[in-house]
Amino acid sequence: MGRQGVTLMVRDSGEIMARAPEWRPYMGRSLPTAPYLAPGAPAQGNFKRVAVLDAVPRLYGYRKLPEYQLNFVAALPLDEILAGTARQRQAAITTMTAVSLALVAMGWLILRSVRARDRAELALRDANRELSLAASVFRHTMDAVIVTEIDGTIVSVNPAFTAVTGYTAAEVVGRTPRLLQSGRHEPAFYRAMFEQLERTGHWRGEIWNRRKNGESYLEWISISLVRDELGKPLRYVGVSNDVTELRAGDERMRHLAFHDPLTGLPNRALLLDRMTQGINVAERDGRGLGVMFIDLDRFKSINDTLGHDVGDQLLQQVAQRLSHAVRHSDTVARIGGDEFVILLEQVDDGITYVNLADKLLSSLSRPMVLGAHTLEVGASIGIACYPGDGDSAAILMKHADAAMYVAKAGGRGAYQFYRPGMTAQAVQRTLPPP
Ligand SMILES: Nc1nc2c(ncn2[C@@H]2O[C@H](COP(=O)(O)OP(=O)(O)OP(=O)(O)O)[C@@H](O)[C@H]2O)c(=O)[nH]1
Structure with missing residues (x-):
């Protein structure tokens, strides 16, 4: 480029x-008036000028x-150009062109490597951001997380795991989840x-596990197998929630839906369900089944004279006495006010009903101590049997109810088996006088 040529x-x-x-003295200095910077300057060109x-x-x-908002420039001093021959001038111009092209190529390479570095930095920053996000989720999620090797060795657990199980990471890393097994x-x-x-x-699914303090708990867990890029099994990751309370709440709700809150006995819905199932089994096995409809006698007067609370206590005691009088497989239900129903399954002879009805009446007639009061209560019982008195839960209930009304009408404190025609009698009894 001669003595005073520049690029x-x-x-x-x-x-x-x-x-x-000599780039150092010029770095950062500015050439605002250069012709190639002028608006509309051609993409390439030549000009003469005093630097x-x-x-x-x-x-x-x-x-x-x-x-790239860049300009590549090559220049030769005029005196060197003019002093030379035409051939020298041509050589100088060729050199200038070659140098300027080399500069363009160099600049492009520099820019490309700068861009590649920027892209790599961005990718690294993204990856780091994702990693720290994952770490933060792992630390702060309410779900217990456990990571194991394929052989089950625990690699990592999060703070929620510690909160649920009572085990710190240091206590479980290197061991296996078997230490949580409840034996259930x-x-x-x-x-x-x-x-x-x-x-x-x-x-x-759901697993019963055991906490460090020995308490069993029910967890809902989702376990996934994690593979490496080549598809080889790498780890197991389990994410779980302690659902013991939730499940207990569900059980409570279910219990409430099918039981009487005052006595804890099955309610009408559960009784009818069991009765329908019982009838199916009885039909299949050719066995008998019976329904005893029990209504307390003059219960209203106890409420009216001693108050509703005493009435409640009496109903609870009646429930206990009825339950003690029957077999475990029988169902004692409270279906309303002072009405109870006993479902007896696998009964093949009428004497069973007679014996039980006697037992119930004598059990209920024994004095009941309710706080400061000692009371005696009687009951009337109607009995309907499958298959003779009906083949569905609804009909058996209706007929047992009718028989109970007949027992009441006969003077109370007695039991009565259903007979055809009783339903009409019972309906008449409930109708208002003409
Ligand atoms: N303490 C209490 N009383 C209830 C409850 N549910 C209904 N009762 C009352 O139970 C009584 C039922 O009375 P009835 O069966 O109609 O009449 P009774 O006095 O038993 O007369 P008979 O059945 O004809 O012998 C009513 O006074 C209701 O208010 C309850 O949960 N607790």
């Missing part, structure tokens, strides 16, 4: 990014690189779980 890389703003030779920076008159060649599941349960995990990569 430059200049931003569109005019700032010098690179200069050869702003060192006052040397030169012939300039440039090429613009608009996508058969080995076949775990075998089936791992068989499905190996086959499908997932298992979810």
